[in-house]
Amino acid sequence: MLDHGFLTRAKVYFFDLDGCVYHGDQLSPGIIPLLGRLRQLGIDYAFLTNNSRLSAAEIGGRLAGMGLEVAPECILPVTDIAGRFIRDKYGAVTVKTIGSESLERGISAAGHRTVSWDEGKADIVVVGRDTAFHYDKLQQISSDILSGARLVATNPDIYHPGADGIKIPETGALLASIEAMTGTTAECIGKPEPYMFLYGMKLYDAAPDSCVMVGDNPDTDILGSARAGLKSVWITNGAPADSSVWKREPGQILSCPDVVLNNMEELYRLVGGF
16 A cells, blocks of 8 residues: 555645646635645645746736635746746846746846847747747747847746646747757756756755645656655546656656545545545
């Protein structure tokens, strides 16, 4: 029998949002009592998301509209973290932001100079989920990259799940065209890369083995957890738990989740909920 004791001994839980905490504009059944149970156990929790369009405050407002009140400091979107990543690695630079106004504001707040996609030169082109992406943008930013600008992506997701299982195009779908045009590979900030996990652990002063990542995406949530050393819970949403989805990296072990569950209600029961 598998030992699930780590679920109640953890210091902090990190939850993905889309397809995990909510689906479309509806909270996942069981999420509110689950968070209440974690509070009873003295376990912190935060929301670690590859959402590159909304700030923590905006996501908090969306969650509140669904009936879940969350302090903005517990919401860690790549939207707000991207500027810090760039500053930590490259210092204060000039950035072209292909994405939302919130992403651009977050990058500017981190001390960078931001310019529009059709304005002058930039040291770095940051690509997020841009719902207004078009041919001229592709041509211009490809030219910028071929002229020496670095290509950085908020996240590699091709899509995220919407209501009724609809696939919503994500950053990775746009990124594919840019990489094809330029022959370059983007440097990614979000899951499964380690930066966001390390950022979250530092924020809560937590060691990897005291953290649990709960998510629905094996390619980002589970793979990223394995790379960063966290425990993980894969929420399948009723999909078959096919072991062929686990990623084997050269010289590394399989990035299998520690626990596989259908939904949040099952996780609630495992941590002592009824």
